[in-house]
Amino acid sequence: MERTKAIIMHQDFVEQIRKDFPILEQKINGKPLIYFDNAATTQKPKQVIDALTDYYSGYNANIHRGIHHLAEKATSAFEETRKAIARFLNAESSDEIVFTYGTTDGINLVANTYGEAFLSEGDEIIISTMEHHSNIVPWQMLCEKKGCVLKVIPMSDAGELLMDEYDKLLSERTKIVSVVYASNALGTVNPIREIIEKAHAYGAVTLVDAAQATSHIRIDVQDLDVDFLCMSAHKLYGPTGMGALYGKRALLDKMPPWRGGGEMIKEVTFAKTTYNELPYKFEAGTPNIADVIALKTALDYVENIGLEKIAAHEQELLDYATESLKGISGLKIVGEAADKVSVISFVMDGIHPQDIGVILDQQGIAIRTGHHCTQPLMQRLGIVGTSRASFAVYNTKAEIDGLVAGLHKAKKFLL
Amino acid sequence: MTINEIQDEIIEDFELFDDWEGKYEYIIDLGKKLPPLDEQFKTEENIIKGCQSVVWLHAFEKDGVIHFVADSEAIIVKGLVSLLTKVLSEQKAEDILNADLYFIEKVGLAGHLAQTRSNGLAAMLKQMKTYALAYTSKELKV
Numbered sequence: 001m002e003r004t005k006a007i008i009m010h011q012d013f014v015e016q017i018r019k020d021f022p023i024l025e026q027k028i029n030g031k032p033l034i035y036f037d038n039a040a041t042t043q044k045p046k047q048v049i050d051a052l053t054d055y056y057s058g059y060n061a062n063i064h065r066g067i068h069h070l071a072e073k074a075t076s077a078f079e080e081t082r083k084a085i086a087r088f089l090n091a092e093s094s095d096e097i098v099f100t101y102g103t104t105d106g107i108n109l110v111a112n113t114y115g116e117a118f119l120s121e122g123d124e125i126i127i128s129t130m131e132h133h134s135n136i137v138p139w140q141m142l143c144e145k146k147g148c149v150l151k152v153i154p155m156s157d158a159g160e161l162l163m164d165e166y167d168k169l170l171s172e173r174t175k176i177v178s179v180v181y182a183s184n185a186l187g188t189v190n191p192i193r194e195i196i197e198k199a200h201a202y203g204a205v206t207l208v209d210a211a212q213a214t215s216h217i218r219i220d221v222q223d224l225d226v227d228f229l230c231m232s233a234h235k236l237y238g239p240t241g242m243g244a245l246y247g248k249r250a251l252l253d254k255m256p257p258w259r260g261g262g263e264m265i266k267e268v269t270f271a272k273t274t275y276n277e278l279p280y281k282f283e284a285g286t287p288n289i290a291d292v293i294a295l296k297t298a299l300d301y302v303e304n305i306g307l308e309k310i311a312a313h314e315q316e317l318l319d320y321a322t323e324s325l326k327g328i329s330g331l332k333i334v335g336e337a338a339d340k341v342s343v344i345s346f347v348m349d350g351i352h353p354q355d356i357g358v359i360l361d362q363q364g365i366a367i368r369t370g371h372h373c374t375q376p377l378m379q380r381l382g383i384v385g386t387s388r389a390s391f392a393v394y395n396t397k398a399e400i401d402g403l404v405a406g407l408h409k410a411k412k413f414l415l
Numbered sequence: 416m417t418i419n420e421i422q423d424e425i426i427e428d429f430e431l432f433d434d435w436e437g438k439y440e441y442i443i444d445l446g447k448k449l450p451p452l453d454e455q456f457k458t459e460e461n462i463i464k465g466c467q468s469v470v471w472l473h474a475f476e477k478d479g480v481i482h483f484v485a486d487s488e489a490i491i492v493k494g495l496v497s498l499l500t501k502v503l504s505e506q507k508a509e510d511i512l513n514a515d516l517y518f519i520e521k522v523g524l525a526g527h528l529a530q531t532r533s534n535g536l537a538a539m540l541k542q543m544k545t546y547a548l549a550y551t552s553k554e555l556k557v
């Protein structure tokens with residue numbers, strides 16, 4: 001029932017939504033832009049763009065310090081976003097939300113604070129084969145520094161984690177399990193609840209890279225019982241270079257601060273500095289105020305449409321694209337997990353992904369080609385890279401037809 | 416032929432195309448026709464760093480001019496590589512160093528030298544000039 005209704009609404013619904021995204025109106029190389037690079041970053045609705053302009057033209061001021069009108073207005077808008085993220089993730093308190101540059105920054109923060117304080121030689125960190133470099137390198141750096149060991153959960157050819165193998169990796173030595181919720185390269189949605197539960201059984205803390213998940217999957221950090229979760233605003237119709245780290249209060253409390261400076265202190269003397277409370281302890285310096293404020297607008301935008309409705313629309317696009325691409329001979333979909341977000345990666349016989357990207361670009365179709373910052377995953381699959389189309393709320397089936405036509409043309413050209 | 420004469424010829428060739436399709440068909444064709452680089456030259460050293468696709472560039476000096484041979488695993492890049500070597504191969508080091516490659520802009524391929532697209536191509540051009548520079552300084556020393 002729900003689903004049929006969603007399909008009937010589809011046409012109208014997307015038409016309305018597209019009007020909110022000024023960037024989609026343009027032509028590229030004389031063709032209407034088809035933007036299928038949403039896993040890299042989503043486009044921004046005019047509401048978000050307006051929020052940025054409103055801040056800079058109406059109440060730009062530094063926050064938390066001033067007592068004047070503008071400073072108060074900016075501070076309260078800034079803190080409203082923190083509350084909005086806490087609601088969005090169902091955190092117990094907005095004190096558990098730390099603003100970051102994004103997912104990468106959040107993972108680095110945890111590695112450099114929790115990792116720094118609580119890991120030592122011989123301790124083990126578990127990640128998975130399909131991690132983004134940002135959930136590999138910070139741990140490698142920590143391992144190098146501390147003499148810890150990095151273990152990797154293997155995966156099947158279809159792109160699903162081998163949970164039996166995960167069981168074998170877990171032990172008393174496991175201190176951190178850090179896994180991606182939804183893979184940016186394959187689309188795979190990992191059984192994150194089970195991963196967390198099993199890690200907890202060994203007393204390990206868990207981190208979830210939710211960069212790709214937030215715009216497609218309803219996340220409830222309390223229900224998942226996850227210890228840390230990282231997200232990026234720009235993959236959720238919000239601004240670039242900002243995001244959030246959720247952490248359980250008990251953990252954040254006992255973690256040392258990382259960056260030092262203004263904002264994160266309670267009192268500074270040359271002899272000793274005492275640190276501010278949560279979450280400010282982790283937010284040194286003047287933050288990215290405008291973008292933080294605009295993230296609230298992005299969250300409102302998503303919630304107004306309804307995350308579930310967006311997810312249903314994207315699922316429909318994914319199913320349609322999967323069917324359509326399977327009809328192209330010589331094309332192989334990479335990543336065929338049962339549960340996927342709207343990411344479809346593929347390779348074509350005898351054609352380098354970069355060539356596909358160039359020919360599609362000539363036709364106004366933006367996709368991503370290459371290793372998607374997941375080189376170890378590409379090595380596991382034995383390929384140099386893939387072409388990846390990823391869908392967002394404003395995409396349409398007609399655009400997928402455009403992609404299919406574009407791919408036929410690419411084949412004609414390149415083979 | 417001088418570097419500029421070759422460039423002008425390429426520009427003339429491209430004037431025949433009034434849409435991207437003809438242009439890319441031509442580039443792809445160039446890519447297909449470029450003989451593959453001898454395996455012995457596909458060394459780690461000859462790989463141009465910073466590409467989405469691997470580009471190999473091998474250079475050597477013979478009869479007072481510098482020869483470039485190159486290859487890529489992506490066919491469009493290979494076509495573009497073919498154009499670059501056509502223009503700069505078998506030229507004097509000094510002329511390579513001083514070359515102003517206006518044909519890239521003129522035939523509408525500047526985007527390919529932009530960051531990211533395949534900055535391998537930009538890197539390749541830089542590498543070609545570096546060879547020329549290394550060669551001229553070697554000449555000076557002798």
Ligand SMILES: Cc1ncc(COP(=O)(O)O)c(C=O)c1O
Pocket residue numbers: 039040101102103104105132134135180182183184209211212232234373
């Ligand atoms: C799965 C995943 N993790 C982490 C990141 C890094 O996000 P950011 O660059 O916003 O820090 C990305 C972005 O590409 C991603 O897709």
